Amino acid sequence: MRFEEPVLLYGAGKEALSTRAFLKARQPDLKVFVTVDSGVADIAETEQISADDLPDALAARRFGYIVKSPGVSRYKPIFAQAAAAGITVTSNLNLWGAAFRHGRTVIAITGTKGKSTTATLTHLMLTRSGIDAGLAGNVGLAPLDIADRHALIVFELSSYQTADMNFLPDIAAITNLYPEHVDWHGSVERYYADKLHLVDRDGQFAVALGEKARSNALVAKAVRDHRRLLRDLTRDEARAIDQAAAHSRLRGAHNVDNAKLAAQITLAAGGTLDGILEGIAAFRPLSHRLEEHTFGGMVVVNDSISTTPEATKAALAAYPGRAIALIAGGHERQQDYAELAELLSGHGVTTLATLPVTGERLAAAARRAAPEIEIIECSDLEGAMRALAHRHHRFNTVILSPGAPSYNQFKNFEERGARFVALGRDLFGT
Template sequence: MRFEEPVLLYGAGREAFSTRQFLKSRQPELKVFVTVDSGAADIPEAEPIAAGDLPKAIADHRFGLIVKSPGVSRYKPIFDLARNAGIPITSNLNLWGSAYRHGRTVIAISGTKGKSTTATLTHLMLTHSGVDAGLAGNVGLAPLEIADKHPVVVFELSSYQTADMNFLPDIGAITNLYPEHVDWHGSVERYYADKLHLIDRDGGFAVALGRAARANAIVARAVRDHRRLLRELTEAEETAIKAATASSRLRGAHNLDNALLAAQIALAAGGALAGVVAGIGAFRPLPHRLEEHAVGALTIVNDSISTTPEATKAALAAYPGRRIALIAGGHEREQDYTELAGLLEQRGVTTLVTLPVTGPRLAEAARNLSPRMSVVEVADLEAGIRALADMRERFDTIILSPGAPSYNQFKNFEERGRRFVALSREMFGAGALDQNAE
């Protein structure tokens, strides 16, 4: 692989940094530019081009290829301008495919929710089976960082990455499919098409589907030929996986579904049942995904990764028998909260704290459908935690499971989750409780 013209990196995150390292290792003399929509264009040995100057740079053909970061929507008009000028757009993932795909077994896992857990479990199951497998994508390493280090690669891929993925996996898996990321894709229909581009293609690769994906007609059409589907688990295999999951750190029915899907994939990719069971036992919850903290007498659950109502429902179902204070709400993506609001009391929620911008819609639905529950609308997360301190007797568990993205008040879900845990420790830790009792 050789680049005959300069390259533009659009975006300056982890993937862009690894792309720059890859380009330098291949062609040290190659000219590289970088453009960002916000923040610093802080990529070593890359000359910045302001976003407003791109149309002229494209017209002048200052570069011959654009490598787009996942967070930058492929539907930005500037990319149409580039294509019309004969400048192709690619990605870190597709560069990996061109450089390293040949001779490797590729497992690509996507879905609206559960893909990180499923990919992590699949990787653990394979490595505990003695398979030399690596983990990359949204968890583990960026694709070009993993390079050619392993003969088997498990990719966890977002819809941003599957949208223009130009090589085929050996196994493509979809956990589930719900509306999400409409602002990036432009419509729910386009989101579905971009997500399912992972499997909705010609080729003889195998397909694995999670329980929710199997029940989805849109996913079923994307499978095309159902002879692609991996074999079902045997009764003995399913029994062993359920027993291992019950004694593991995987909480909730949705995580059992993730474990069953991961096992199906791992067994098809050379894993053994003993390795599958060991992998489940070795699993540790990923940050911000039902991440538990004991704070005083309370259980604090950081589920900031939950950016859809469906994910919030799964989080609540993982804590049966608890008296729950739920903190929810965030960036507006026009999601429907009616079903979630109607389930809150059934799931043990005694107190609901809602955050802007979606909070008022959820609060209104909750008051109509769950009238016995206390509902408090607040301006920000700190105000929400303070409100809960005055209602301490109503709950034994606080769950941050927003059912919405974080962008209106936080840089990302990680920042939101860390802030939640810190505020909870400040307000409900032993020292705070002693102070409150004085």
């Protein structure tokens, strides 16, 4: 593939850097521009065009292609203007498809929650089965960075990436489907459609569904032909996975479901049961996903990646029999916390510390559903942790599982999780 006109990178994160390196290797003299919505784009050998100047640059056709980073919503008006002007809008993933898809086996995994764990497990199971497999997407390398290094690629894909993915996988998998990322997609309905675009297409590819996805009517409709579905695990296979998971670092029933989905995919791709069991044993929890620490006898669980109520429910279910202090709340995405509030008491929550903005709604719902729980409405994470430190006799486990994004108080969930762990060490470790 060759670009005949200059290229604009919209966004300056990991994928933009990957795309720039790809273009440099392929066409060293190609003119490359970059636009970011805020700040300065630190990408070598590019010329920055401000977001305010982008419409004029587009009208003057200073570039013929836009490579959009995943975090930039495809529904920005500028992209409709670009399409009307005949300027191609693409992505790092789609460039990989054009350059490297041919001759490789592609497994693409998405879902509202569990996709990173499932993709990581699938990769481990395949490699332990002796298959030359690589891992890319939101975990592992950017698509263009993995290039043609492996015969089989496992892609973990967000709705931002599946929305305009223009090539077909050999196996597509969906873990589950809940409301999420409404600010990027514009509506829950559009989020569902963009997420399900992975499977809601013509073509010959197999589909694997997680336990929660199987009972979802929207997923069932998107699958179209249910002859696409991979075979279920046998009773013996499922039992072996249950036993392996019980002796592994996988926590919670939802992660056992993720392991079974990964096993289905692995068997379909030529893996072995022995490889599957070895992959489960080798699994290490991903950062900020039920990441467990112990400070001064207090179990401190960093589940900062939790951005939906469903993820918070799964985190609580992973710690049966514990007395729990839950910290929840964050950036507003119009999610419903009523069901979560009703489950708190039954999952051992004795104390609830809430954070702005969604914490206000969760606190109100919890007061109605579980008046026996002590509720502390806090202005920030540090205030929540200090308040809990004064009440440490009420619980033996502190879980940060916000059920909401971090953007109103932190740059990202990683920063939020790291701050939580540091506060836990300082406040409970003495």
